[in-house]
Amino acid sequence: MNIELTDLTRRYGEAHALRSVSYRVPEGVRVLVLIGPSGGGKSTLLRMLGGLDVPDAGEIRFDATLLSRGDDPLRSHRRQNGFLFQAFNLFPHLTALENVTLPLTEVHDKNPVEAREIAMACLERFRLGAHHQKRPAEMSGGQQQRVALARALAHQPRLLILDEPTSALDPEMTAEVLEVIEGLCRDGQEIILSTHEMGFARAVADEIVFLADGEIVETGSPEKIFDAPDSEVVRQFLGRVMRY
């Protein structure tokens, strides 16, 4: 993925969610993982990369092209990519299948038959074929998040953005969702994700970005970040979260 951030800043009132962040994703990286304390700016950065929020200052470039702030360019940016929320955010009035086909028919110009085939293939890939007629309220959290993944992936997005995909799940469901994401990483899907699952981050990341207090504290390969971080902040954070 070819992404470059320049002086990216986002404020919410007085509080800085991001302070003048500049970063270039190293060449060859397919899976980029954001880690760091809650409130450090991970979600804000992912939302801006996904075109759901615009920076107060600074630029984002995908393949050297500036991501514009207009409604239309941002919408077409969102259409190319897939975004997964922590709280699944499925449409509760639609079945699993309809949740996946809605963007296919309304955004990606597929006819209903085609859309259904693609959606069923996605659902089956995540072992949800038997549940395609269920509404979100009839499914477990893990199943809902897998449906959300199917929805985000059905149109073959260039980039998949996952904002703490397992933070709302219990350990067993976390495992089932992480397994699916790991599979996507193996298949070569370009992914940017944030997570508090350090073991998972280490296993799938090509590159890790540590964010705290709206700033990038340290970046590097998982080996470097987890085994020999330069920064004291990173060392302390990892010491705390890996302790148990």
Next chain:
Amino acid sequence: MRLFLNASVTVVLGATFCFFFFVLVGHEYRWSAIAPYAPNLFAGWGMTLLVSAASLILSVIIGAGLTAGQLSTFSPARWLARGYVEIIRGTPLLTQILIGYYLVAPMLHWENKFAVGVLILAAFAGAYLSEIFRAGIGSIPKSQWESARAIGLTGAQAYRFVIIPQAIRRVLPATTGQFANLIKDSSLLYVIGLGEFTMQARQANAQTYAVFESYLPLAIGYLALTLPISFASRWLEHRTRYEH
């Protein structure tokens, strides 16, 4: 405690019901006195049914238009819709009927009582409906908008496929309550001499002094209109339910 409360509520309700039942049954009725007016009462009931049905349909259209105005990003549309709703809700229906029929309609050379009555009633109920619709749309969580945006829907598509289908279910009970109100409010149209149900009952009463014999059929006639709406609403609510 809970059992005690339930029991006492049941007893009080039961006693009240029995009391009214015996009062009504114990009364010495003179049905023969109003028998000659029965055809008028039936015709009046039919007129009420027609006026209500027509203004009900029109009020939904007006209500939806006002809601669109209130939610519009174009501020003059917002102010107009807001002002209209406040004025209509803040003044008595009787005044609106009188002004509408004796001032506005003659200016526009509208002479059809039925049409003017329907229009005034729909304009009145539409203001209330628009507040119900607006609240329903406002009650859909922000995360649903986010999700709709994330999959690349436009604002209009988000309303059509995600927000409105969920809002409709939430506003069903309040909307049918408003429909029942509209049916009963149509009784005020007697002031412009529209021969609807209440006017016929008043006339029968005025000429026979058989108060209960005139007004009991009125109550039953209105119930015959409002109860089916209530049942239809419950059925629809059940049919469209998607939570557990």
